[in-house]
Amino acid sequence: MLQNDLLLRAARGEETERTPVWLMRQAGRILPQYRALRGRLSGFKELVETPDLAAEVTIQPVDALDVDAAIIFSDILVVPEAMGLTYEMVEARGPLFPETIQNAQDVARMRIADPEEHLGYVLEALRVTKRELNGRVPLIGFAGAPWTILAYMVEGHGSKTFSKARRMLYQNPELAHELLRKITATTIAYLQAQVTAGANLIQVFDSWAGILPPAHYKEFSQRYIAEICAAMPAEVPVTVFAKGAFWAIEDFAALPGCRTIGLDWNQDPRTVRPLVGDKTLQGNLDPCALYGTPAQVQAATKAMLDQFGPQRHIANLGHGVYPDTNPDNVKVFIETVKEYSAGMRG
Numbered sequence: 001m002l003q004n005d006l007l008l009r010a011a012r013g014e015e016t017e018r019t020p021v022w023l024m025r026q027a028g029r030i031l032p033q034y035r036a037l038r039g040r041l042s043g044f045k046e047l048v049e050t051p052d053l054a055a056e057v058t059i060q061p062v063d064a065l066d067v068d069a070a071i072i073f074s075d076i077l078v079v080p081e082a083m084g085l086t087y088e089m090v091e092a093r094g095p096l097f098p099e100t101i102q103n104a105q106d107v108a109r110m111r112i113a114d115p116e117e118h119l120g121y122v123l124e125a126l127r128v129t130k131r132e133l134n135g136r137v138p139l140i141g142f143a144g145a146p147w148t149i150l151a152y153m154v155e156g157h158g159s160k161t162f163s164k165a166r167r168m169l170y171q172n173p174e175l176a177h178e179l180l181r182k183i184t185a186t187t188i189a190y191l192q193a194q195v196t197a198g199a200n201l202i203q204v205f206d207s208w209a210g211i212l213p214p215a216h217y218k219e220f221s222q223r224y225i226a227e228i229c230a231a232m233p234a235e236v237p238v239t240v241f242a243k244g245a246f247w248a249i250e251d252f253a254a255l256p257g258c259r260t261i262g263l264d265w266n267q268d269p270r271t272v273r274p275l276v277g278d279k280t281l282q283g284n285l286d287p288c289a290l291y292g293t294p295a296q297v298q299a300a301t302k303a304m305l306d307q308f309g310p311q312r313h314i315a316n317l318g319h320g321v322y323p324d325t326n327p328d329n330v331k332v333f334i335e336t337v338k339e340y341s342a343g344m345r346g
Contacts, residue, residue: 002200004137007069010314011201011237011260013278019305019313019341020068021334022140024241025320026061027073030327033060044089048074054125055132062137064327065334069138069201072129072194074122076144076205080153082113083186087152100156100164107179113186115193122190123197130198141199143191145206145228145242146183147221150176153183162211169212169220176220184224188231195236202232203239203262210244210264222251229257239282243319250275265318269307281308284318290329297329301336310344 002008006020028034034057038047047053057073077087077095088096101107115123130139152158154165168176191202204225209217221242229238240252241262252261253276261276263269263283272281289300305315315337321330 002135002138004068007138007314008200008237010312011239011280013259013280013312015311017342017345019308019310019315019337019344021315021337022067022069022071023061023065023317023321023330023333024071025323026065026067026330027057027071028321029323030321030325030330031060031064032327033064043091044075048078049121051121051124051128054121055128058125058129058139059132062133065330067137067334069140070129070133071140071142071203072122072126072199074125074142076142076149076207077152078119078122079113079143079149079183079186079190082115082118082190083110083182085110085153094158095152097152097156101150101153101179104175104178107175107182110179110182112182113190115190119190119193123193126194126197126199138200139198140201140203141191141194141197142203142205143187143194143228145204145209145221145240146180146187146224147212147217148206148208149183149187150179150220151208153179162208166211166216169216173220180220180224184227188228191228191232195233199236201237201239203241204228206240206242206245209242209248210246212245214247217245217248218251221245222248225252226255226257229255232257237280239314241282253277253279260314262316263318267318269304269309269313273309278312280312280314282314282316284316285333287317287319287322287325290317290321290325290333292329294329294332297332298336301333302340305337305341305344310341315341 010016054073058070151162151165237259239260240258243264260280265286285304
């Protein structure tokens with residue numbers, strides 16, 4: 001039994017006594033205890049691949065910030081690595097793939113990963129975290145959407161345009177679909193294994209959704225997200241966060257397996273709410289709002305909560321919290337959500 005099940009209830013569309021709150025990238029560089037631990041290690045990958053340490057980092061924001069959920073400390077790029085394409089995490093530059101997917105032979109070499117064999121360290125981190133949390137808050141598992149994973153596998157690194165990946169969609173769409181099918185099969189098995197290992201909710205991150213035109217998004221991303229949602233157990237709510245894909249909101253609302261739709265900070269909840277029926281919305285404070293004074297953070301948070309309304313809302317940022325954010329302002333955000341949203345119901 002969970003001592004705090006607010007997030008699960010909100011995700012299911014049930015009434016809650018206040019709005020639950022957590023932050024994307026809450027387990028990370030905003031916390032000094034994370035930086036201290038990371039400083040003792042060879043790098044990001046050692047932390048991700050050491051279950052006891054990943055579990056420790058996952059729980060840090062629950063202790064330090066009093067958020068309503070833990071999200072397993074990992075990375076979306078563990079999936080392409082499990083499929084056979086190794087990545088490096090370069091300090092101050094981000095992810096880098098020494099080899100990329102360029103042709104049919106490269107796609108053929110990619111395997112559909114076995115979760116226990118190729119991603120067992122994430123599953124063990126989930127099991128350790130679940131045990132250590134001891135029912136305090138729900139545990140969120142996650143994976144990247146297939147399009148976002150393909151974008152990295154083809155491009156080889158982050159990009160403003162992902163023009164190499166997008167070129168494949170125009171020049172060789174069948175090859176793109178072949179790779180997307182393998183990514184999707186791997187992701188479904190991986191997320192199902194995360195649920196078995198203890199994840200209470202699942203989030204699918206489509207970080208590069210917004211760079212596709214709507215027709216391409218429907219063909220090369222949304223259809224595979226729909227497959228993932230449909231494959232999850234009915235009792236496990238799924239959140240889809242497709243950054244920048246404002247045109248896809250109604251399509252996500254039509255997916256039975258998608259319970260919660262994440263909004264980035266450019267979307268107006270008052271415009272979105274009538275489009276989504278009984279779905280829950282998540283978001284969407286501008287991460288840069290946390291650079292303001294405590295009074296400004298408090299005011300921005302209250303304004304956000306007013307826009308979403310008192311029910312079917314999970315408070316979060318419109319993207320991950322930035323690493324140079326003052327943790328005290330993060331606490332102001334969290335405390336304001338709790339206090340103000342409780343008052344909205346009174």
